Amino acid sequence: MVNNLSSQVDIVNHLKWRYATKKFDNSRRIDQETWSKLEESLVLTPSSYGLQPWKFVVVTDQKVKTQLAEKSFQQPQPADCSHLVVISRLTSMDHDYVEKYLESIAETRSTTVESLGAYKGMLTGFVDRTSQSDLEHWMSRQCYIALGNLLTSAAVLKVDACPMEGFDKKGYDEVLNLPEKGLASVVLCALGYRDSSDKYASHEKVRHPVSDVVIHI
Ligand SMILES: Cc1cc2nc3c(=O)[nH]c(=O)nc-3n(C[C@H](O)[C@H](O)[C@H](O)COP(=O)(O)O)c2cc1C
Known part of the structure; x- marks a missing residue:
């Protein structure tokens, strides 16, 4: 493994370069290769228990972006940016979800779900003893980790970004039909x-x- 300072990414300079962009150049688009890396970065975000209680809704359709900007308290970024990511939490977390997650661990790591019994007990215990409202807060907190990860990854790739809480969540959920997908918007x-x-x-x-x-x- 390479471990000398000069070969490391100059992370502090990347983080100084980034800022919460207020005005995007509406004529510029992020190319597919760069965008794919950002999607991978999102997916690689760590989460508590590894449960990944999120989906990332990527909006590039100009009509939809304009509609969403109208629900963003007069802020122009959703309309003018290249890609708008609506980081959304799941609306519920149940034993079925946990089971599917355990199956994916078993498949990825060539083991059996049965061998993960203790972990299963931990996860179902967490889901059972946590109220719906606390689960929603917990899922939202995981979404903010994805936001941080995305901001840093974008900075390293010299892509500009604006994190945004200034939007009408209900309005976004309606425009994007999130409830019927089992989702609720958290942060942009x-x-x-x-x-x-x-x-x-x-x-x-x-x-x-x-x-x-x-x-x-
Ligand atoms: C969770 C979060 C929500 C934010 N919401 C908005 C927003 O709705 N509109 C906006 O212009 N900036 C928003 N910001 C940007 C902050 O104001 C900005 O990050 C902060 O002032 C620091 O400035 P910098 O990011 O340019 O270094 C938000 C930042 C975060 C982290």
């Missing part, structure tokens, strides 16, 4: 390329100093 990520007139690109980052927020013990 608009991706594409910054417009050269976006003055936010040159704003200094406002962050607490490392010494204020990192506590060494």
Whole structure:
């Protein structure tokens, strides 16, 4: 394994380059090869117990993006970006879901579902003792991990992005028919390329100093 500093990705510079893009260049689209890498990054997001209680709804249809922008509190990013990802949680989590997940572990790792009995007990126990409302919050929190992963991956690939909570969830769910897919929208990520007139690109980052927020013990 390569482990010298000069061969590592300069992650801090990538993270300084990124910013919450307010104005996308509507004429630019993310190419398929780059987009596929971003989808892979989303799928590789870790989740609690590995349960992945999400789906990523990718909207590129201009008509639908425009319709969604109208439900985004006057924010233009959903209409002008190249790809809008509506990070959505499942509306429910039950024993069937857990069973399918265990089957996929067994298949991927060439083992049997029976050998995963203890893990199954842990997962079904978690699902059984957690209220619907707590499960929904838990699933939403997992969605935010995907958002963070997507933002960092986009920065490394020099794709601009804007994380967005400023939207009408009910309105999005209706436009995208999410309830009938067993989904509810949680958070958005608009991706594409910054417009050269976006003055936010040159704003200094406002962050607490490392010494204020990192506590060494
Ligand atoms: C979960 C989340 C939701 C956000 N929602 C919006 C939004 O609706 N509209 C927007 O323009 N920016 C939104 N932002 C961007 C933040 O305002 C921005 O990330 C923060 O001010 C730091 O600036 P920077 O990302 O440019 O470094 C959101 C950021 C996060 C992480």
